[in-house]
Each structure stands twice: as C-alpha cells, then as structure tokens.
Amino acid sequence: MNSGLSWTLLALPVVPAASALVLALCGGALLKKNLYNVVGGLATLAAGISFVLALFLIPAGLLGTGTSVTLDLGSWIATESFYAGLKLNADSVGTLMVLLVTFFGFLITGYSVGYMRNDREQGRFFASLNLFVASMLVLVLADNLVLIFLGWEGVGLCSYLLIGHYWNERGKDQDVPLAAFRAFFVNRIGDLLFLLGVFFLFAAFGTISLSELSARAASPHGFGVMFAGREWMAVLAAFLLLGGAFAKSAQAPLHVWLADAMAGPTPVSALIHAATMVTAGIYLVMRLDWLFLAVPQARFLIAVCALVTLVVGAFMALTQNDIKKILAYSTLSNLALMFLALAAGSSRAAMLHLFGHAFFKALLFLSAGSVIFSAHHEQDARKLGGVLKSLPVTRAAFWIGCIGGAGLIPYLSAGFFTKEAVLESVREATFNGFGLGVSGHVLYWIVLGVESLSALYLFRLLGYLNGESREKTAQVTDHSAHHGAHGAHDHAHDHHAPHESSPAIRLVLIVLSVAAPLFAWLSGTPKLTAWVTGGLGEWEPMQWAHVAPFLVLNIVLAGVTYVVFSAVSRREAVLSALGSLRWGGRGPLDRKFWFDDLYAAVIVLPLKVIAWVLRLVVENVFIGLLHLAGLIGRGASRLLRRQQTGYAHHYAAAILLFLTAAAWILLWRRG
Amino acid sequence: MSTPFSTPFLSAFLPDLALLVLALVVLTTEIVFRKHQARWTARVAVAGLAAVLILLAALPLPSGGVAYAGYQVTRSVVVWKQLFALATLATILLSRSYFRNGHSLRGALANPGAFYGLLLFSTTGMFALVSARDLLTFYIGLELATLPLYALTALQPRNAGSIEAGSKYMLMGAFASALSLFGISFLYGAAGSLGFDALAKVASAQPSLSAQPFLLAGVLMLLGSLGFKLAMVPFQMWAPDVYEGAPTAVTAFLSTGSKAAAVAATTTLFLGPLNLPRIDLGAIFALAAVLSLLAGTLGAMRQSNLRRFIAYSSIAQAGYMLMAFTGGEGSEAAARIALQYNLLVYGTASFALFFVVSLVGRSAPETIPSLRGLSARSPALAALLALSLFSLIGIPPLAGFLGKFLLFAVAARNGHYTLIFIGALAVALSFYYYMRLLKEAYQPVQTAENRGAPASAVPLSPIRLSLAGKCAAALLAILLVVLGTCPGMLNFIASR
C-alpha cells in the first residue's frame, strides 16, 4: 500500500528534523572550532534535500487529477474512544504547500548562511530554522487534526525561539524577549482555540481524519447526516478553529503579534512571518472548506475580520518608518486578502495569492535584510537614504519586489494576477450572516481602494532607499542622536559606504528575482494556473476591461510617490507644504504619525478615523483585557494563598465545612 | 473465583508477596551491612523491585483476572502495580545521593534501612489497595500505603521543616483516616457486607444518591479521605506545606507514587461499585476538578518556592485527572486508560523535574530564582527541564498533550463541555506559570544584579553529572519524547 514514493513523505520532515537534532547537540561544539560554514551548510543541505524530495511529488501529487500520495504508518493513538492515525497525505493542495515550504525553506536557509555569518549563536538559529521547516511540513502533510496540531505547535515554538534570537546581544534596548513572549502568548490563545475546535469537531463527528471528514462531507447525504443533532457543535468548532487560524495568520483582533515578531533576524521574518507560517491559518481553513461552506456565519466573520485587518494593515504600513514594520503591516494586509478570498468561497484565489505573496514578500524581506545587513542593523528608512545606490543586486531585487507587491506590471508582478483573482472572487460573492448581507460589489470597491495603498507604501519606501541621501543635503540632526545611542563601534562603520554583503545573500536574491517574475508569468497563463490549482475549482479568464483603469491609476500613484520621496528637497517641500495646510502645521513633520495624518487628510479622512478607532479599540482593548486578566489572577492568587495559614486545624476545619455543606446541598435537593 | 492455593491465584499474588518480603529484607539490611549501608540497601531494594516488576510483567494472568475473598488481580490492576513499582524505583534512585553528606543544604538523610523499608511498605499498601475487592482490604491498603509516608516525611528529625511537615501530614492523615472509617461504616450499614459486589447492588438500587442517606454519608466521607490523598480541593491544603518540608525524594514520591495510588483507589471505588449513572456524583467530581484547577493555577502563579510550586502544580494536575471521573457509566475503560497513561506521563515529567531540582538544590535553596543561569551551567539539564515542563503543559508532541486530550474526551462523554472549556483555559494558563521556570533557566546570569538578587544566591559553577546521572537524564528525556510520539508502543506493552 505504501509505495516507494510514499516514503518520501516521511523523509520530507525527517531530514530537516534530524539535521535540527544534530545541530542542537553538536552546534556549539562546531562553532567553538570556528566551523561556522559547516553549521549553516548542514542546515542548508537538509533543507535542500527536502526540496529535491518535494520535486519528486510533482508527477503524482500535482499533475495527476484527483490523485494524491499517501503514507499510512498505522495507528498513532488508539483507544476505545479515540483514534488518530499516523497518516501523511499530499494531494494537490498539500503538494503545492510542500513545494512552497521547501523552496523558500531551502533558499532562505542558504541566505541565512550569509546573513548570520558573524553570529555566535548560529547553532541554535539553524537548528530552530530546520525544526521549523520540519514542523511546517508535518503541518502541511498531516492527514488528521491532532497531527496538524503537532506541527502547529512546532512552528509556533520555532517562531518564538527565532523571534527571541537576539535576546542577548541587542535585545536589551529593544525588549526582544518581551516581543517573543507576546508573540507566543497570542499564539497560545490561538492554539487553545484550535485545540478546542479540534475537540468539538471530534465530538460532533467522531473522527479527526481530514480525508474521512471531507469524504463524508462530499457524500450524497452530505451534511444532513453528518450534522444530525449536533449542529451547534459543528458551528462552535468552526468558530473555534477560525480563532486558531486568525491567531496564526495574524488577523484582527489577534494580529498584534506580527509587528512584534519583526524583532527576529530578517531571514526569519521572510520565511516564517511572510512566506510560510503565517499562511498556516489560511491552509487550515482551506483544508476544512466543507465545514466553512456549511457555516455561513463563520464565513461572514472571516470577511469582517479580514476587512478590518486589510484596512488596519495598509494604513499602519503607511505610518511606519521601520523597513521591516512596513513590510510586516503589508503582510497583514495581504493575508487579509487571502482570507477574503476564502470568505468568498474561492480556495483557488486564496492559494494563488498565497503563492504570489510568498514570492514578492520573501523577495522584499530578503532585500530589506541585505540593506539592513549592509547598514549595520539600521532599520529606519529615513536614515537609509540612497542606500540602495551602492548595492546593485539588492537594488534590482528591491525594485522587482516592489513592482511585484504593488501589482504594477502584468506578467512581471508576482502579485498582479493573484490579487486580481482575489478581487474577482470577492466581486462575485455575497456575504451573509448574523442577519446581515453584503454584496460582493461593495467589498470589491473597498478592497480595490485599499489595495491602491500598497503602491503608496511600497514606493514611498523605495523612494527613501533608492533616492537621495539625507547626508548630502547636510541635514544630520537625527544622525547625531542616533550615533550617541549606538556607541563608538557603529560610529566607525558609518563612514564606510555600504557595500554588497555576502555571496550567499546575493545568490539567493538573484534566484528569487528570477523566480518571482517567472511565477508572475505562470500565474497569468490560465492554462498553467488551472493545471496547477486544478483541485481547487474552475479558472475564469480575467477581464482586462475591469482592470485596466486601476492598473493605470496604480502606476501613476506609484510613480508620483516615488518621484516625491526619492529627492530630499521635493520630499520635504511637498510634505511641509501639505503639513502647513493642515491645522496650521501642528507639530513637527517627523512626528510619529505625520504620514498617517498627511495621507489621510489628502486621500480619505473618514477612513483614517476608522483605522485609528479600530487600532485603538482592537489593540488597546485587547491588551487592556490581558492586563486586567493578569490583575484579577494576581488578586485571586493572593486571596487563595491567604487561606494557607500553616495551621493543621484550619485545614481540618475546611474539610469538615465542605463535607457538611455538600451533605446539606445533596439532602436539600432531595427535599 | 478460584481457591486461595490454586496456581493462577498464587501466581497473580506472587508479586505482592515478593514485595512484602522485600520490604522486610530491606529493613534488616542495616544489620547485615556494616559499611556503605545506604548504598547496599538501595542496591537490594532496586534489585528486588526490578524482580517484582519482572514478575508483574511475566506472570501469566487469565483473561478475566483472578479473585479470592477480598483480593483480586486483573490486567488493569497489574498495570497500576507496575506504575507504583516504577515510581518507587525512581524514588529510590533519586534518593541515593541524599544519603551522602553535602548533597543538599538540608543535611544528609540517615537510616537507609528504615527509609527504603518504609517506602516499600507503602508500595505494598498501594498494591493491596488497588487489588481490593472489599472495603476491609481497601481500608487496610489505604492505611498501609499512607502510614509509612508520615514517618518518611519526618525522617530528618533535625530539620524543623521536616518534622513539622511530618506531624502536619500525620494529623491530617489520621483525621482523614477517621473520616474514611466512619464512611466505610455507613457503607457497611447500607450494604450489610464489606464486599464490593454487595455495595454495587445496593448502590444501583436507587438512581439518586440523596435518596439513600447512609450511602450518601459514606460516599461523601470516603470522598473526603480519598480527596485528601489526591490533594483535591478542598482537601488539598496540607499539600504545599508537606511538600515543602519533606525530604526531596519523599516529596517526589508523594507527588507521583502516592498520587497514583490515590487515583487508583478512586478508580477502584468510583469507577467500580459506586460508578452509576448519577448526576450528583459526576457533578461533585466536576466541581472538585474545577476548584482544583483554579486553586492549583492561582497558587502556582506567584510562587517562588520550588517545592510549593510543584505542590500547586500537582493540585492542578489532580484537577485534570478528576475529569476522568465525570464520564459516567460506560466510560470506565476509557477513563482508566486515560488515567494510567496520564499518571505515567506526569510521573516521568515530575521525576525529570525533581532530578533537576535535586541537582540545583546541592548548592542553592530550592527556589525558582536558584534555577537562573541553568542553561549556562548545564545545557543538558536545562533541556531536560524544558522537556519536562513542556510535557506538563501539554505541548505536542510530548506526552502531556495526548494525556489531557484523552481526559477531555472522557469528560465529553457525559456532556461536561463547560468543564472542558475550563480545563483548556487552565492548560493555557499553566503555560504562563510553567514557563516562569524555563525563563529563569534560560535567563542570562548577568541580569541578576539588575533585579537585586544577591550575587551569592546565583551559583555559577557548571553542574557536572555523574555517568549514572547522565544515563538517568537521557532515559527520562527519551521517555518523555517516546511516550508522546509513540503511545501505540504502550498499548503493545500493556496488551502483551
């Protein structure tokens, strides 16, 4: 039953896991002997082997229609009441995800060899990275929800470890451990919801095997039989699982951790917090699409939360100055797009954008990483004026990434056709739930408007990085403060012009810069797309007439933004002109939210207010609730411990009291 | 039913008999060996226990089990006995080094013969307890399992904490014992016999407990005395004090072996003759579970003493395990498997924790701040601590996750969904307090000054493990992982 090909499914996660184990055990010893490249090399090799193995899955898993590769290792947990098998399964969706995870896992591990070159804690880093790839593969390949949960927790743990990687060196002034802990805490809430969801799914249907569940859903009797008498459990399960998916994929109100997660090394942000892990929630919803199709309220909730996230993400991306934070908020916004496609019932569009986003966002993060690496871990875009001019490879990569992310040029932008697919799916759907109904057309226009912002924030960033340097115009007020904070070591470096960093970094950037347009071309070819996402529904040709005006608008927006922000004089002239327009020039231009105010005033004031209120409510209330819970817990803890007097007779009195009370209550119930 | 001297019964009874003989032998080893008493006594005890374990595993048992008078042996009873024997074995191995001077700030243990002998007598009591088929054997077993523990707790008479813990434990235990005897007398009054069969017949006559006052009084008082052993709220208050005062190895035994015995006793009674489709009893257990989870969680949250922390954590774990008793009729097998699996997992994780505590406790007080810098002092030990804590929280693939899942599944059978929600919430909160330990362990030592901790409280010397220590650590780590990833193996062993 298990063919040779089946065993590759086992080898896929086992190889990086084994490498992780070796690195965890011997990494320190290797580093002591200065074998830095061996550590990174081993990790890259393991990820590479996984990628090659994944390629073998293509013929059976992807090209065959309706076939899949399966490995059944018998039972994992078998008791009278509960059964979970050890079964791995790669159907077309699974194979696609495996390819995505191993491809980016391999590239970014290789990139990290260059990026982490001088890090003394590389052993831990690469072990975690390999373990992440292994866990993600388990998550993607698992056929039952408990096994998925195993991978789910695994990726969460690795994410926590990797976000906290700089806890020691630079962590003190940036509160890295706190950021890591916050990220893990929100994820724990999600895990809890997920686990409860799995539990209720089990309670409702008596199985947790995905293939069994979807086979039963597809049977002619369908849901009527499945739900019989347990509708509320299935509905509850859908909402709980959705909570888990929202936490992992950073959707409002559980999105707050993603910006914190940027405290980790940049390759980690690229792999985990852009290309792969954050899509786990989307993957989960995709896997359980039969459940969400049957529960329209859940889909309505997806649409609402995704819309909120879309708006918050896009506006927050406009207000940030930290390169990585801009990209992180843009990730939020793009994940929300995928969820919108899912809410519209189009797994195909979600999958397509998942891929497109992975390509352009990984490219953007990796080139940002190259910039940050060359600039000695400076991340403030305003202080990095013109840095790309001395980094030719990174500059090309950044351009391709920005064009891809903003969706400017069909067949070259990785995000163009994929966003288009999402928009089309939204336009054709209607969203009903909780007695409300929204036509897809309304959402379509909102999403279209918000998506135009991506051209703004990406090209604003590009304008800073590729435009004039601020030093040239001798406005160095910010810099003196910055030097003071970073000490003599950095000071010495700042006088050198940044230069391209390491061959590994450059190589990976070149590969991705080729791969991303390749994907763009692929995604624009209906036949290819239909073939690749064949398991996920029909392909409809794109309607150019719908798209053309907005394409032109976006190009103009991007161009204007770039022109404005690439020259210091223009940038400041325009900003101060606009700044003096509003409310008599309140506050300095470099105030934290000046950009927010500016764009909001120029483009759409109401939206700004909405975004602000949303952020206030969603973030402050959420964090406030956390604090409140902590306070209550502390008070109750003190109250409880006060009963612990140390006197045995007090304890005996408690026992007597309880027994008497219990007897009275039980006897009273009788009378 | 077989006669007392038939081969099946004798062979099923043999391990218990062997254990009793072993306990007597160990008591006398002090006379035989003049030098290295502690070492030799431990060796004899370990060898004997290994023999008992082999007997338990190897001796054939008829498929339905055997029974004579007040004693019975079934497959599930054998599994319980294996659990007890394993816990005792681990306790002996853990305790060996405490007989040497300088292993603990609390001073060395003396009287190895008494220590190991008492430990084995307690185990014998557990064996009897779990084999009980009538209330007489049950009561004697319960007392025999508990009485030696009072003495063990107080076995460091120079240490004020130890003697206080012992006397407190003894006072509360005697109180609980009087209650249980009073309760048993009421059950006897209701049933007319001490046998479980008669009890089951009487108990099933009426659907509601409240309609039978004698039965109600008996059940409540027995629940009180078992709750005391389980450290279930509201009978848990002795636990933190006793855990704090007892010698470390005894604390380890209290939180694993003794807890397992309490769970087994509750299983024998409340999944046995008193297990009926009753709302009242299930509700009482559900309430106790919720209260235990709450008390354990709140108590552990801001605790800095490691032993008290472990006590509260064990109260919370008792809360999870109480969920298994809410399943109602028809869930006995599932509940029993869930409990046994959980206890094995919890015991392994606890011993891993105590192993770390015993090594840290060599040079520092057993508090949470003493763990600081553990990852620098011994990465392997810190990793073991992490594994153990992750297992206690229930993060897959470690075994704690599956254990909790099984317990929740039992509670779901009778529709206790609120209980499941609270349980899941407790799991999420437990993450917070268990991670405090790990955070300390991985905290860089340099920041100690910033937090105002005196430098002398932070020993920086690396911890070196002996060969045996390394083996033990590796074994525990492997067990923690294997139990979670291949629980199927467990089925294989148990069904053999």
Add this chain to the structure above:
Amino acid sequence: MIGLNLANALTLSLVLVLIGAFGMLRRRSLILVLLSIEIMLNGANLALISFNFFLWGTSETGHYLYMLSIGVAAVEAAVGLAMVIVIFRNTRDVTRDRVSLLGETKAEAEA
C-alpha cells in the same frame, strides 16, 4: 428512657466523632489533638459494630474491620507520639504553634 437501638447508637457515635473533631480544632496541645483523633476513630468503630449488631447480625464482618482498625489506630498513635517526642526535644514545647511555620502567610510576610 434511652433504649438500646440503632438510632441511639449511631447518634452516640456521631457525637463521639464530633467531639473528636471539635477537640482537634480547639486543642492547642498536640497530645490532646492526638487523643481527639482517637476519640473520632472510636466513634467510627462504634458505628461499625452497631451496624453489625443491629442490622446485619448474621455476619461478623463489621467486627473484623473494627478489630483491624484498632490496630491501625495504635500504629497511628505510635507514629504520632514519636513525632510529638521529637518536637518536644527540639523545642521543649508540644503546642501546635510549633508546627505551623510552613505556610503561605508566613512566607509572604518574609518576602
């Protein structure tokens, strides 16, 4: 006139148990606390034999348990007294205040 019947015997045993419990709560001397526990045990034993005598006269199982429980009570008393002796040696005092140092309230006061 108080007749010798089950209800009265049970009432007496309950009174004994309650006296014992009350003594355990109120007495400061550990020796008297131990004594109180003995009284509780005797109350329980009385219930056991009265049930046997009045309700289930044909069998004697209640008496067996009664006799065994006397042995258990003796062991408990022995362990308890041994501890009281140690406490007395350590502190020259056998009140319960000597064994109430472990506890949250004190730990909190120190911290």
